[in-house]
Amino acid sequence: MDPISPTYSRAAILEAEDEEEGNGEFDGVEEEQVIEGDFTFRAVFTGLLVGVLICATNLYLGLQSGWVSMMALQSALVGFALLKVIPDALPRLFPRIRTFTPQENVILQTVAVATGTMPLAAGLVGIIPALEMMTVEQDGRGPISLSYVNLVLWCLAVAFFGVFLAAPLRRQVIIKEKLVFPSGTATAQLIALLHKAPPPSRGFATPTVAYRALSRSSRSLSRERGINGEQAANNHKGKAQDIMGGSGWWVLGISFAASGGLTLLSFMFPIIFSIPIFDLLGLPFGTYPASEWMWYFTPSLSYVGQGIIMGFPVTLSMNAGMLVGWAILSPLSKHMGWAPGKVSSTNDGARGWILWIALAIMIAESIISLLPITISYISTSIRHYKQRQTGPKVFQSSSPGNSMDGDYFEPLSDEDDDPEIEPPERLVPFSWIKWGLGGSGLLGVGLVWYVFGSDGIRPWATAIGLVLASVLSLIGVRALGETDLNPVSGIGKISQLLFAVLQPNNVVANIIAGGVAEAGAQQAGDLMQDLKTGHLLHASPRSQFYGQLIGSLASVFVSSAGYKFYTSVYQIPGPQFTVPSAGVWLNLARLLNKGHLPSHVIPFMLIFSMFFTFTSSIKSLRPYLSSYPLILNLIPYLPSGIAFAVGFLNSPSFSLARLIGGYVSYRTSRNNGGETPLLAIVAASGFVLGEGVVSVVMLCMSSAGLGPVSCFGCGLGDGGYCSGGCL
Template sequence: MNPVSPPSTSRALLPQNPGAESDDEGLDDLIAEEEVIEGDFTFRAILVGLLVGVVLCMTNIYFGLQTGWVSMMSLQSALLGFAIFKVLPLAPRLFPSSKPLTPQENVVLQTTAVATGTMPLAAGLVGIIPALKMMTMEEDGREPIELGYGSLVLWCMAVAFFGVFLAAPLRRQVIVKEKLVFPSGTATAQLIALLHRIPPPSQDVKPISADRPYRRLARSSTSVSPNRSRGREEGETVRFDDTEKDSEIMSGQGWWALGWSFLASGGLTVLSFLFPVLFAIPIFDVFGKPFGTSLAAGWMWWFTPSLSYVGQGIIMGFPVTVSMNIGMLVGWAVLSPLSKHLGWAPGPVSSTTDGARGWILWIALAIMIAESIISLLPITISHISTMIRHHRQRSAGPKVFAAPQSPRNSDLTEDDYYDPTEEGETDDPEVEPPERLVPMLWIQWGLGLSAVLGVGLVWVVFGSDGIHPWATALGLVLASVLSLIGVRALGETDLNPVSGIGKISQLLFAVLQPGNVVANIIAGGVAEAGAQQAGDLMQDLKTGHLLKASPRSQFYGQMIGSLASVFVATAGYKFYTSAYVIPGPQFAVPSAGIWLNLARLLNKGHLPSHVIPFMISFGILFALISFIKAFRNKLPPSRLIDHLPSGIAFAVGFLNSPSFSIARLIGGYIAYRSAKLSKSGETPLLAIVVASGFVLGEGVVSIVTLGMTSAGYGAISCWGCGLAGGGYCSGGCS
């Protein structure tokens, strides 16, 4: 790892943890209280952030179209950004400054990358856009809608910015005042601290001293060895358990592990492109031979030894992958054959209209709706009760003015008044000076202009046959309200219930604009986009808060990344749809099926034969399980609650063919075994680094294979793909 040389006045950029070693703890605390790190918004941070974001964007399109899985990838963004400045010796010569990358620059870098990389989900490119393309005249009373490049750019532009402006004013309440954890954001801050060898960030970031002017520092870093820290990525547990050891890993072994895992995954992806049977091995046909059937050709049971899905399993963790595989067994080994043999799903098993795949999809939809609604209850109840309590306390007596304890001498809000909410509770002052914050005037104008832009562009793209302007505006209002709940849920649990938010919007618009499948899908997409972007930015702002990066710089990065991704994500989606059949053997687009089927059901659609009892039964079961988990603190302690399956993961096992779930289970088991061998009992950092290499390897190389497919190149050999009728290989061999 390249050494960094801090100035003598910058001994510590973060508050020391109680157990941290320091030569001068008093000096560290004083500096931690008064420092304001400047120079985090740099050309090189934005440029590299965009480069990393483009890679993540294409990776998310690839995996999203395959399985509906889209990751924020904040850890991977910080890791890749740091690696670029570490591995490439020419990097310092490409930029005006030859100084090492600082933690604060890395925060802005990963904020830009995340904004660029998550547009496929925010704009519905792996959900609502393919769903509109899957409509039929028989089912929906209108032809499919396939947007051209220009129309798709306008649609992405319509939903690109509203969520960004929506999140900015929430920072002070949920991050500064309430100190919600935002586990993925905290984990990213801890990883960046580890990479740059600074003390691990503390949740208790101290405000700038009120009686002394804050002191600006130039871009700098330190080489203090961090202590113990921990974090979570994508809702699963990750622990950086022994930071001295982890620091050594990231100084040498970790980079080799990242490189070799990337090459292994990318190499296997190239081989599977040349020999498609490698990603569709019909090993389960052994069990079908006694019955005279091919489980691969007839029932979609084959094995995909994809290292990227193994990596996803490591990141997800063992409990989630177990839930997913239990769902896979119930859906594909029990319900699928049952519906086929009893004539409830007479079509081919792979059909999403009259086949078993489409039949079990309805049960997955019932599970997801039930869990989404129940999981929102505790956050909603808590939020409403807090608002009511604060309103009563503010109305009970006169407000007492208290001088703000920060250098903000303007833009006073109600929170600058003493609010006696609870005994011992005080109103946390802002930790940043005004010039590093996003001005309220920007937020007000931004919300207004982005809302008008969104309503206008949606009207231009879909016209009068789509969704009315008033309905789009109402969708944005709904996104504003539900994003408050989503952000709070994300801060406490690391799970943003965007799927539930989208479905709630669909339910509402079935009443407001009945009989219009297009309007139903678009309204859900608009609400989901706002909530998802607000959540992503809040995770990034948590990372910046812990590492003292400027919120305004992060806001700039988010805006730049979102704008760039409008064009990058659109181009990526059009490339994939031009080169592959979507939906098809390689890209089933399960999320699109969920969106379209719910819209059809809510607009006088018809359910498949005999599926209603199963939907009700599984919906009630997982509503009960979700209720137990949500209110476990009010129930008698029991270890059994920890072993209850996740409803969303269980449903994903229905949506994806068995091959993807099995590969993830392998990764989950690797995470479990490595955690057992670890002293901390949590997934070690090296496993996360290897998993990141696996995921990024296939994602990046898939761009290469996409180009080869577009150029007319295909498989060298289709050997093995024709067994028992074939139909399970991709790459032109199906």
């Protein structure tokens, strides 16, 4: 949900721009250029190829650990390599007709992101597995398993509504309010760097993280900002040398090959990815082997790469949660008889017991983070309304091709209200938006009713879910633009709470309605990041709109096929793919529909939720604490509640591997102005993509009946890959 992008120091950007302005080559933001010809076949086709790769990676990572990535930065990097670096190196084999432009790269990464994020938008790593986990005893009906055709129809139901939601918000939040959208801004800076173009703006982006927890708690887990909310970023020229000198592409290729090779080796010898080194320690697990408590080590380069991109503070929070959840609360619940089942069980085992504490933490932090931006949005809307009512007005008539289909007026007194810089033919007509929202809404309501029937969710309830997505997406997009955090977890939980009243005693309706509302808000936020990137690099908004529609449509079939492929080969949930986010969705739906909590878990839920309510409130009040330097100095050291909770959801092996990557990020950033070097991020991208791509190869091998070469050392406790590969 999910990108870290290189950021540049304000001084470096201004210095570069001043030099270019002095030479008459670049006139900052005052002189806007319109670049034509960005929507090309090669950009769209390459974007689809890269998007399919990202889609496969996100399916694999999401089903395994509940964590995915938007990967806009990786899309731009790989696309640049495919259309610029490779033709330059092999001109006879890959001749270029014309120069690959930054604007084409924007379209490429837009298509790739729309294709790659469908597993999250359609709930293939959360909602759909949750429906398959239902039982007659607990939910009143058996599991719901969709066929490939019905899965395609479900994906079609939620694929386009968010795209049409994003288009009309662009003018307000990007043109008028100039929200920074840190990840989108930083991706634009990277594309400009790759193409040796002038820096796209005088602004700078705060460092962010690429990965999103599939509790859908956020667009990303943002690193804590410094005292003034601004941190030093990477040096522009140094980063350019890293990439342009060719070393970056060698690093990307080597890291991709290393990660893929290790993953393939683990398929042949599963013990590699479930090394029981903690059995030598014993404590705090008494006489039981540590592996029976899910303590083993997975040397996955993909998760090391995730740790590099997340950064040290986030991985520290995650590992703090891992220690509290898996080394303290898990043994406690088992020994006290509160979770008598198998440790790995999400029903009556320690894993299911601590999951409720994680859910309480996520809800507390998500809602608290949602409140300030909600208040800000309401107050801003009221202020703008009063200005429009009292200020002088200028009327502008619509014209053929105009982006607005009717007369509209603007208050002349609003100094922040800049005119649209794009000509009408490059904008998305307002009539398209109106018909698109209506058509995609009707399509969604009809397809959801067809797929799940009257026993699932009523058509009127689906329609309410879409309306809720429309309203809450305004808040989510604004939050994303200001903080790089989209509080879609809060949106999902609000939807589930609402539908517990609208359609009580219906777990299916509760899950689907929450997913529909969240999908629209999440997709609108993700696509708004792309529009910010395109705005800074002068790519056509209409071309990006086409790219988003094409990528979303293609991913409907790719994502559905990938999910059915995984479920046909592996047990889901199972030893290798635990699908932790599905448990969060299902357990909350059960609780809201006359469910009950495990024994003695409520006091722990209250204690941890109160603690993270407090820490989240302190972070939200940061702008008002300038008179309290002691508190401001402590804020960067407060743990991230979402990351802490993910430490509960994932088994320790994943968190430990991420901690290694976080430490690498910390060490490499010490001599780089406090920011992870771009070359390290390139290596991390190779690590993540390598394991994701080879996982598809492993899937094909498993479906063909191939298995491990040796199961030596397997069968120890709940050893993830090991036990899954050797069963």
